[in-house]
Amino acid sequence: MSLVVVGSVAYDGVETPHGKVDRMLGGACTYISLAASYFTPVKIVAIVGDDFDQQDYDLLASRGIDLSGLERVPGKTFFWAGVYSEDMNDRTTLQTDLNVFAGFNPKLPEHYRTQPYVLLGNIQPALQHSVKQQMKGAKFLGGDTMNFWINDFRSELLDTIRHWDFLLINDSEARLLSGVNHLGRAAEKIMEMGPKTLIIKRGEYGAMLFHPNGYFSVPGYLLDEVQDPTGAGDCFAGGFTGYLAEQGVDPSNGPIDQRLLGRAVVYGSVMGSFCCERFGVDRFRSLTREDIEKRFEEFRNFTSF
């Protein structure tokens, strides 16, 4: 019983006030699958070029991630470069070379199609939809999107998320998608569009989860130092969905318990916080489930009253 993750595997160049790395493993699918792999078996669907390093395959494989859906084609792997502001709340994209990613058309290996859990990284809505159509038996399927798709591919996006169980976005995206400023009413409007579980990420301020019977909110973790926030939102998504997959959620059996959803949001927050501690995916080279549980208990401690 695995989680299928679809999205970009990339190389990133990142500069933050704490340093600069010209080329390192990145991409939404990479971050999501590494984070989720601590909770549940993961199978990825992505595309890379013939420049993709063996050591990066090895890192993913070392976390038990099924790479049979990782297509390798002639050409270069997707490359993105960006620089963060002094407080790291803003970033400027310096370079986006889609390369082989421009031709990405997710084809799921046969043994993926019967899996119950699916997380669709931030890619073109029509591609996300094509994955949904290949996985008709999925119990719990959803994903991420971004401003670009909300603004310029709105009807395609609406046709896609109509069939989703959950949607993960940030607060400005929630306001943009719903056209409503008040987060609670924005959430109601978005749930009417399809996803009955809506997670709104708020960066350093934490995250909220909305469902038809209420909401859950958790403040952010106070990290000693944020080295590089790239991938934090994807790691949140991986922790959130990975934990729910581990717990075997099945919305067809009735509404998911709010406490369980709350714990998933906290595991998402935990994974996002670890991601920021090192550049790129470096934190996942040493992170253990024990570290994760320890931080989860920290969350319990600083939020209990």
Place this chain on the structure above:
Amino acid sequence: MSLVVVGSVAYDGVETPHGKVDRMLGGACTYISLAASYFTPVKIVAIVGDDFDQQDYDLLASRGIDLSGLERVPGKTFFWAGVYSEDMNDRTTLQTDLNVFAGFNPKLPEHYRTQPYVLLGNIQPALQHSVKQQMKGAKFLGGDTMNFWINDFRSELLDTIRHWDFLLINDSEARLLSGVNHLGRAAEKIMEMGPKTLIIKRGEYGAMLFHPNGYFSVPGYLLDEVQDPTGAGDCFAGGFTGYLAEQGVDPSNGPIDQRLLGRAVVYGSVMGSFCCERFGVDRFRSLTREDIEKRFEEFRNFTSF
């Protein structure tokens, strides 16, 4: 066993996207004492002019607030007017007439001086200090300050808060006071200045509390509608301190339990949230302790995992 509250009693003119009131009861001492009065007996120290309305006395008296320290002198009561931005995250001051408040020199009635709890609203640090000196036996004393005193009266402020048990400020003030951007390290630096309990208010994002052994964090309450945010921070302070007074905290007996401090932060958040629901102090005309407990339970529900 009462809470002594010192600060401004004023008339306010407020405009928000939800309406405009030219003149209504306001002032930090007013908001603090109304909020605290739901938890503990309150005695106020403030000054008003001969234009102060009987119905405003009556409102305070109806909450059992001891007004023997409310000095009435010839002249006009402090007047402030401001207008809020569309999203109500910013406000512009249109008018500040100190009037009789310019001559405020807090003189505590004899029966105030033996009270254990003191909350000093945002006034000149030297005046706050003069109150501290009149109340040498206080068990738990602290207060609020603002950018103006941090920037222009820094040494006076440092001499004052050195003797405080707690300090309530917002996140930008914490960064300004400490000179440190990272909230956790800012908090450490501020605790070294004196107050061993530091509450950092974060508006819609909630609040954090730091103490020498850790921290507590609670997200904000999702209000259906914010009519007027004026006084929300003061109501937070009143709820926080009022609850701790009700519980009889005494730091001389050892560190205050973090769960108790956390509950105080939540009661503060509850009172701040009610304040925003109506213009000025209007919500306190009908609010009951039962309403407060109900919202406290809502906080428990949306933060539990």
